[in-house]
Amino acid sequence: YKKAKEWYEKAAAQGNVISQFYLGLFYAKGEGVKQDYKKAKEWYEKAAAQGNAKAQFNLGDFYASGQVVKQDYKKAFEWYEKAASQGFADAQYNLGVMYYKGEGVEKNSKKAIEWFEKAASQGLAIAQFSLGLMYDKGEGVKQDKKKAFEWYEKAASQGFADAQYKLGFMYYDGEGVEKNSKKAFEWYEKAASQGFAKAQYNLGVMYDKGEGVEKDSKKAIEWYEKAASQGLAIAQFSLGLM
Numbered sequence: 001y002k003k004a005k006e007w008y009e010k011a012a013a014q015g016n017v018i019s020q021f022y023l024g025l026f027y028a029k030g031e032g033v034k035q036d037y038k039k040a041k042e043w044y045e046k047a048a049a050q051g052n053a054k055a056q057f058n059l060g061d062f063y064a065s066g067q068v069v070k071q072d073y074k075k076a077f078e079w080y081e082k083a084a085s086q087g088f089a090d091a092q093y094n095l096g097v098m099y100y101k102g103e104g105v106e107k108n109s110k111k112a113i114e115w116f117e118k119a120a121s122q123g124l125a126i127a128q129f130s131l132g133l134m135y136d137k138g139e140g141v142k143q144d145k146k147k148a149f150e151w152y153e154k155a156a157s158q159g160f161a162d163a164q165y166k167l168g169f170m171y172y173d174g175e176g177v178e179k180n181s182k183k184a185f186e187w188y189e190k191a192a193s194q195g196f197a198k199a200q201y202n203l204g205v206m207y208d209k210g211e212g213v214e215k216d217s218k219k220a221i222e223w224y225e226k227a228a229s230q231g232l233a234i235a236q237f238s239l240g241l242m
Contacts, residue, residue, distance in 0.1 A: 020055070024041070024042075056083040074104045097130075113134055148166075161195075181211045197232045207223060
């Protein structure tokens with residue numbers, strides 16, 4: 001890393017934008033150099049001024065988190081917007097979040113959906129999940145459980161635990177898809193294996209009742225325990241009942 005830094009520094013001094021970005025990254029992570037967020041910001045700014053989307057995104061993160069600089073959502077929004085306009089999916093998603101929450105910009109659910117869609121179309125799982133939530137709740141768009149299911153499914157297929165849980169819930173209740181307890185069990189299991197407490201609890205319920213799987217009180221207790229150990233009150237209560 002030290003050697004890498006030396007060579008990046010030589011190229012960066014000549015205006016090489018990629019080297020400027022990597023120097024920022026090295027200072028931010030403390031690789032090959034003592035960690036120094038101010039130095040990181042300086043190099044990111046040089047690269048960002050030349051249009052480097054990753055540097056623009058990282059500057060947005062600095063302003064959003066209040067790291068190094070005073071927290072400034074408007075500045076964060078501006079940098080995310082620059083990166084997003086270049087098709088940077090993470091920045092597009094973050095713009096969606098800022099429009100949704102009204103951080104650095106006036107709250108606008110429709111605009112949030114537009115940016116989530118751009119990021120989701122590039123396969124960003126968290127954006128796909130967020131779109132699912134918007135259709136599920138009917139925020140910024142007409143409520144459509146089938147559309148919600150479709151977006152959750154895209155995110156779930158990438159291993160996104162929150163989306164896997166939502167699919168389990170929809171199969172269990174028959175929302176946006178035909179009710180199917182076995183399918184519900186399968187998706188809860190995927191989310192539960194990633195430590196998702198509510199999915200662990202729901203698996204416990206399904207084993208307890210024999211829904212979508214053969215009734216097994218010992219298995220129910222195992223899953224209740226996993227969820228309860230994460231502080232989920234209803235799982236702790238269920239364990240108490242058992």
